Amino acid sequence: MKLIxxxxxxxxxxxxxxxFIISNFIGLAIIAGGVQFYEDASSLWESDxxxxxxxxxxxxxxxTSEDMLDGNAKTFSEEEIEDLRRQPWVRGTGEFQAxxxxxxxxxxxxxxxMETMLFFESIPDRFVEAAGAGWGFREGxxxxxxxxxxxYLTLYNFGFAGSAGLPKISEQLVGGIPLxxxxxxxxxxxxxxxxxxxxxxxxxxxxxxxxxSFMEWSNRTLGSGERKAPSRLIIDVxxxxxxxxxxxxxxxxxxxAGDKSGSSASYLLRVVTGxxxxxxxxITVLSLFILMLSVSLLMEKNRQTLHRxxxxxxxxxxxxxxxxxxxxxASGAACVLAVGSALLLRCFYIGALEGLGATGGGWLPGMAxxxxxxxxxxxxxxxxxxxxxxxxxxx
Amino acid sequence: xERLNEIRLEGLLPEVFAGEGAGxxxxxxxxxxxxxGATYMIEAASGAGxxxxxxxxxxxxxxxxxxxxxxxxxxxxxxxxxxxxxxRESLAYLPQEPGLFGELTAxxxxxxxxxxxxxxxxxxxxxxxxxxxxxxxxxxxxSKLSVGQQQRVALIRSLCQPFDFLLLDEPVSHLDEAxxxxxxxxxxxxxxxxxAAVIATSVGNPLLIEADIRLRL
Numbered sequence: 001m002k003l004i005x006x007x008x009x010x011x012x013x014x015x016x017x018x019x020f021i022i023s024n025f026i027g028l029a030i031i032a033g034g035v036q037f038y039e040d041a042s043s044l045w046e047s048d049x050x051x052x053x054x055x056x057x058x059x060x061x062x063x064t065s066e067d068m069l070d071g072n073a074k075t076f077s078e079e080e081i082e083d084l085r086r087q088p089w090v091r092g093t094g095e096f097q098a099x100x101x102x103x104x105x106x107x108x109x110x111x112x113x114m115e116t117m118l119f120f121e122s123i124p125d126r127f128v129e130a131a132g133a134g135w136g137f138r139e140g141x142x143x144x145x146x147x148x149x150x151x152y153l154t155l156y157n158f159g160f161a162g163s164a165g166l167p168k169i170s171e172q173l174v175g176g177i178p179l180x181x182x183x184x185x186x187x188x189x190x191x192x193x194x195x196x197x198x199x200x201x202x203x204x205x206x207x208x209x210x211x212x213s214f215m216e217w218s219n220r221t222l223g224s225g226e227r228k229a230p231s232r233l234i235i236d237v238x239x240x241x242x243x244x245x246x247x248x249x250x251x252x253x254x255x256x257a258g259d260k261s262g263s264s265a266s267y268l269l270r271v272v273t274g275x276x277x278x279x280x281x282x283i284t285v286l287s288l289f290i291l292m293l294s295v296s297l298l299m300e301k302n303r304q305t306l307h308r309x310x311x312x313x314x315x316x317x318x319x320x321x322x323x324x325x326x327x328x329x330a331s332g333a334a335c336v337l338a339v340g341s342a343l344l345l346r347c348f349y350i351g352a353l354e355g356l357g358a359t360g361g362g363w364l365p366g367m368a369x370x371x372x373x374x375x376x377x378x379x380x381x382x383x384x385x386x387x388x389x390x391x392x393x394x395x
Numbered sequence: 396x397e398r399l400n401e402i403r404l405e406g407l408l409p410e411v412f413a414g415e416g417a418g419x420x421x422x423x424x425x426x427x428x429x430x431x432g433a434t435y436m437i438e439a440a441s442g443a444g445x446x447x448x449x450x451x452x453x454x455x456x457x458x459x460x461x462x463x464x465x466x467x468x469x470x471x472x473x474x475x476x477x478x479x480x481x482x483r484e485s486l487a488y489l490p491q492e493p494g495l496f497g498e499l500t501a502x503x504x505x506x507x508x509x510x511x512x513x514x515x516x517x518x519x520x521x522x523x524x525x526x527x528x529x530x531x532x533x534x535x536x537x538s539k540l541s542v543g544q545q546q547r548v549a550l551i552r553s554l555c556q557p558f559d560f561l562l563l564d565e566p567v568s569h570l571d572e573a574x575x576x577x578x579x580x581x582x583x584x585x586x587x588x589x590x591a592a593v594i595a596t597s598v599g600n601p602l603l604i605e606a607d608i609r610l611r612l
Binding site (some may be wrong): 003004006007009274305308310311312313314315316391393394 | 453455457458475476479482483488490494496498499501506507508510511556572
């Protein structure tokens with residue numbers, strides 16, 4: 001209805017609407033860009049470990065030179081575990097269980113077998129996230145799934161293979177090679193022969209992991225029956241960034257396994273992103289108020305017209321529509337500009353990030369953030385417009 | 396479309412009149428029913444509250460005591476949406492202040508109302524403009540029209556919708572006798588065609604119409 005628009009949009013101030021579009025554009029662009037950059041860059045530090053949740057910490061006691069002399073076993077006593085469990089940031093703990101027998105592993109290499117002594121550890125299954133993918137062992141199975149530390153493969157590929165003139169091997173290849181496992185009790189009286197298969201590599205577990213059920217069964221079959229205190233613990237923490245965690249570990253002489261500098265860089269990235277997003281959000285909220293005030297002022301100026309149209313029998317919805325149109329149009333324009341800019345910015349940095357080894361998070365997060373905020377801005381303003389129209393029903 | 400058959404006033408009184416003596420009014424503080432199909436002329440001295448009465452019935456104001464019902468439904472209980480429906484389907488109103496939009500032309504002002512319901516054809520509206528002698532001002536901005544011309548345009552606008560009750564608040568206060576008669580004949584024929592009631596007020600220059608019931612406010 002053109003006449004209605006002409007009447008109700010009288011007194012519209014283009015500069016105020018432009019002011020909103022610019023400020024909203026800046027706020028949304030910062031948020032969309034920040035979210036997008038965080039999504040793209042975070043993979044640099046948080047190389048996804050599909051086996052262990054990043055909220056889990058693996059801790060052990062620090063080994064010092066004195067320990068070597070006095071033969072002090074760096075194990076955790078029941079009291080120490082109990083004390084750890086009582087910390088507010090601990091959701092649960094699990095013990096690393098070690099083999100109580102000897103392990104010889106053989107890799108067939110075209111006639112030239114390679115043999116090595118090995119060890120296994122296990123953690124409670126609830127801490128292993130790959131539980132579905134062939135993880136598990138039942139008595140009678142001939143094959144044992146194994147997860148090894150990615151560091152071992154790196155050591156082999158870039159340390160050993162190069163110097164020994166051996167070919168480098170990929171993760172997929174390792175998964176395809178069966179591992180001959182000879183297990184024997186300490187006295188050599190009981191023996192088992194099984195096949196191991198590497199089902200995955202972990203960044204965070206510095207060990208050779210087998211399923212808990214296998215560990216229990218094999219220790220029962222081959223072990224001395226004596227229960228050993230664990231030397232490592234896995235902890236499910238509720239607030240991974242909490243400084244209390246670091247303080248506690250420090251005070252108790254504990255260290256976190258697999259704690260690469262990446263975690264502090266990732267923490268820094270999170271803090272910086274947080275600050276950037278907060279600034280963006282502040283600007284966005286302020287721009288929301290600019291729009292609300294401009295529309296409110298416009299409606300106030302046109303209050304008489306609004307009232308007269310309602311007196312003629314126009315529905316409140318029909319009278320509100322021209323103002324809702326301004327809101328949707330201006331917010332939509334700011335959103336398109338902001339998301340467009342964020343994605344354009346991404347084109348400039350994504351090449352550099354990928355060069356550093358980041359696996360981009362796709363362009364969706366930045367757009368989703370921009371669109372979601374725009375929907376909120378439109379909803380808040382539309383509600384304000386409707387309230388104001390109803391207020392003009394009776395002068 | 397459901398038709399509105401009666402508007403009933405029970406002890407109705409503008410709040411500003413509360414505390415004043417009973418007076419001689421045949422409307423205020425009485426029980427009174429306006430019925431569809433009849434013609435009412437409400438005569439009053441200035442300040443007796445005729446515009447208030449129209450505003451109460453049209454829902455523009457609610458500062459009254461007593462009750463006002465539309466076919467038994469209390470006006471005080473109507474939602475905004477229900478009022479807006481009444482204003483489109485049952486109640487037509489020509490306020491004392493024509494209330495035209497000065498920035499729109501005479502025709503656009505009429506069109507604004509006519510297009511809302513489509514009850515009256517554009518050609519019919521043009522015919523009324525011609526009959527009332529405002530057709531040559533058709534494309535003039537309403538703000539450029541004389542008060543009498545504005546009143547005639549506003550009258551045509553109020554007829555451009557379906558109605559059961561036509562409220563006319565001093566409809567001919569700025570018209571001469573010839574235009575008064577023309578307006579009266581259009582109003583009467585439209586009201587008859589729609590089997591609607593006419594409630595007109597006056598303070599001395601009454602619409603020249605044969606009223607079924609005359610009331611002193």
